[in-house]
Amino acid sequence: MTESPRRYAIPSVSSILEMPTVRALLADHPREIVLTAIRALLARVRDGELPVGNEPVPSRGGTADAVVSMLPAEVGRLESIPLRRVINATGVVVHTNLGRSPLPAAAIEAIVETAGGYSNLEFDLEKGERSSRSIHVEPRLLALTGAESVHVVNNNAAALMLCLAGLARGREVIVSRGELVEIGGSFRIPDVMAESGARMIEVGTTNRTRISDYERAITPDTALLLKVHRSNFTITGFTGDVSTSELSVLGMARGIPVLEDLGSGAFFRFSDAGISGTPTVRESLAAGADIVTVSGDKLLGGPQAGIIAGRGDLVGPLKKHPLSRALRVDKLCLAALSATLALYEDPRDAARRVPVLRMLTENAQTVRARADRLVRRVKALQRKSSVETVELSMAVVPDMSSPGGGAMPGVEIATACVAITHPALSPHALERLLRTGVPPVVARVAHGRLLLDLRTVAEDELASLAGALHDLRLRPESL
Numbered sequence: 001m002t003e004s005p006r007r008y009a010i011p012s013v014s015s016i017l018e019m020p021t022v023r024a025l026l027a028d029h030p031r032e033i034v035l036t037a038i039r040a041l042l043a044r045v046r047d048g049e050l051p052v053g054n055e056p057v058p059s060r061g062g063t064a065d066a067v068v069s070m071l072p073a074e075v076g077r078l079e080s081i082p083l084r085r086v087i088n089a090t091g092v093v094v095h096t097n098l099g100r101s102p103l104p105a106a107a108i109e110a111i112v113e114t115a116g117g118y119s120n121l122e123f124d125l126e127k128g129e130r131s132s133r134s135i136h137v138e139p140r141l142l143a144l145t146g147a148e149s150v151h152v153v154n155n156n157a158a159a160l161m162l163c164l165a166g167l168a169r170g171r172e173v174i175v176s177r178g179e180l181v182e183i184g185g186s187f188r189i190p191d192v193m194a195e196s197g198a199r200m201i202e203v204g205t206t207n208r209t210r211i212s213d214y215e216r217a218i219t220p221d222t223a224l225l226l227k228v229h230r231s232n233f234t235i236t237g238f239t240g241d242v243s244t245s246e247l248s249v250l251g252m253a254r255g256i257p258v259l260e261d262l263g264s265g266a267f268f269r270f271s272d273a274g275i276s277g278t279p280t281v282r283e284s285l286a287a288g289a290d291i292v293t294v295s296g297d298k299l300l301g302g303p304q305a306g307i308i309a310g311r312g313d314l315v316g317p318l319k320k321h322p323l324s325r326a327l328r329v330d331k332l333c334l335a336a337l338s339a340t341l342a343l344y345e346d347p348r349d350a351a352r353r354v355p356v357l358r359m360l361t362e363n364a365q366t367v368r369a370r371a372d373r374l375v376r377r378v379k380a381l382q383r384k385s386s387v388e389t390v391e392l393s394m395a396v397v398p399d400m401s402s403p404g405g406g407a408m409p410g411v412e413i414a415t416a417c418v419a420i421t422h423p424a425l426s427p428h429a430l431e432r433l434l435r436t437g438v439p440p441v442v443a444r445v446a447h448g449r450l451l452l453d454l455r456t457v458a459e460d461e462l463a464s465l466a467g468a469l470h471d472l473r474l475r476p477e478s479l
């Protein structure tokens with residue numbers, strides 16, 4: 001039988017703010033940080049994780065005292081959060097909040113090589129004269145995409161903004177109502193369009209758009225036909241879409257270029273690995289898109305970048321557009337992108353050495369073997385430990401991972417997870433303990449259990465992950 005959760009009297013944020021020790025804290029620390037710290041501690045009280053110790057504190061005042069006693073440490077913790085390495089045990093491969101693509105080793109080496117000294121970033125060593133920074137990635141991108149011309153900017157949002165501003169400012173861009181997407185944060189197609197100075201002409205409906213809808217909307221002022229990849233959702237049921245090739249037939253007949261925002265845009269044939277529905281950039285261009293934009297750090301698996309590829313007469317002028325200077329990529333990005341693209345020369349090499357590709361294509365048995373190794377490591381630490389600790393129970397279970405990050409909506413990949421249960425803590429409490437530990441481990445709660453999905457955990461992270469799980473048993477909150 002499980003015990004019913006203990007109930008604590010929860011003090012209000014304002015009552016805590018008025019306590020003398022807190023006022024003293026406010027004199028030395030920003031109010032926002034103190035408030036965030038109070039809210040975080042109260043949330044833990046609510047979840048039954050606080051106060052520390054075995055006895056619940058029955059009165060409102062007692063709980064407030066306990067919260068206040070932990071406040072300086074919590075404020076200190078909040079003030080010292082640097083950008084740091086975390087272990088992604090969510091199984092979401094392209095996880096935007098966790099930094100999207102872990103870079104290939106070759107890309108990291110290229111960054112290190114370039115970062116510490118001067119480089120031939122914009123200097124032709126043969127001729128001894130100034131050159132363009134894009135030559136470090138252009139030949140490879142041209143070869144991989146089959147495009148006439150390419151241009152690299154800061155990210156895909158910048159790539160789309162530049163295309164719209166450079167090719168359609170003050171003119172009309174036709175887009176389907178089913179593709180007016182929000183990718184997350186502040187990226188919404190209508191807003192990007194407005195900011196670029198292009199006029200958006202919506203056609204069709206949310207679920208169905210026909211080629212005749214585009215056709216009827218064309219005027220002498222139409223600059224582009226825009227197609228946007230539905231990166232993070234699917235529409236099912238009574239639906240209808242216009243394909244890139246249909247759109248291109250119309251565009252060609254009327255002399256209007258087709259711009260396709262591919263978002264995740266693959267450079268690897270995922271269909272060969274049994275994951276269908278994700279066309280490569282080359283396939284989109286071959287299907288008739290005149291110009292496409294893609295992210296560097298989604299399915300490509302490289303650094304944050306936006307790649308514009310397409311017809312020379314369209315891409316060429318964008319390179320000289322005034323916005324291009326504001327959106328340009330730095331040398332570290334170019335070093336990493338160039339090294340990542342080099343791995344794509346041999347697709348089998350790419351599948352092994354680009355972490356995003358490796359994680360997406362790894363089969364469930366291989367993930368399962370890693371999950372077994374993790375469990376063995378934790379048990380070994382347990383045997384060596386002299387401290388009496390609570391029993392964590394661990395089981396390797398099948399589940400599904402998701403590609404994530406605006407890539408392959410609706411696709412799920414069979415995986416293996418370590419399910420963890422604790423005799424006294426809820427899965428959510430365990431999740432929070434792992435997330436706030438060292439190293440931070442981000443996991444997911446599903447089916448009433450804490451799940452660590454080993455698809456996104458690298459072999460060289462197993463030791464520190466095992467350590468974090470072992471520590472969990474020793475953390476005061478879990479005693």
Ligand SMILES: *Cc1c(COP(=O)(O)O)cnc(C)c1O
Pocket residue numbers: 155156157158183187228229230231261262263264294295296305306405406407
């Ligand atoms: C992800 C995405 C973007 C934004 O790309 P960033 O590289 O994050 O700027 C734009 N459009 C689509 C369709 C996307 O999937």
